[in-house]
Amino acid sequence: MEKQKSLLAVIELGGYPNLMPLYQRLGFSVELVTSQRKARSALKKHQPDLVVAEYNYQTDFRDRSSNLETLTAVLQHYPGVKLLVFYPPRHEEVFRRFRENHEVWKAIAFPVTEQAVEEALKEL
Template sequence: MSEQKRLLAIIELGGYPNLMPVYQRLGFDAELVTTQRKAKAWLKKKQPDVIVAEYNFQTDFRDRSSNLETLAAVLQRYPAVRLLVLYPPEQEANFQKFRDHHAVWEAIPFPVTEEKIEQVLALL
């Protein structure tokens, strides 16, 4: 019997349905955190197969352009972890710049639906 796949969901903004039932239906041991800081602490203890996180471009960050910069740096130590990013379509150009420099497995533009998530995660 194979080990259950592990998923970390990072929900900072939301604005889409509760996806935990979808993750569980697809066979993931899914956990949820609400900040990048909590995600970083979680990653010190566990390693997921996939992380689902939202892209949030902000010009007021002093040394980075989005909320995912720190997570991407941490994930360099875990190359097997797949990053699924949810992003607002109006931020596509900024997100593409992020994606040019950081490993993103898949990306889904808003509006996020259960069907879109299921379609991508079924690839694992």
């Protein structure tokens, strides 16, 4: 019997369709959190196959440029966990620089569609 795939969905800002039915239809058990802090806590308890998160570039962070630096630092301890990121096209340049230093399995630009996410997840 095949082990059920698991997914941690980190929804901080949203702005895209409810993807929970898609995740479940594709056979994922899903845990949903609404902040990076909660995501880090969830990762300490269970390592999913995939984390889905939003890239949020912010110039007011003192020691980092986005919400994902800390999450990717935690994910370095779990090399089997893949990261799918949704990002705004207006931040494509800074996101590209982010990807030079941080492991991102797949990235989808806004507007995020169910079809684009499904295509990505079928590659997992």
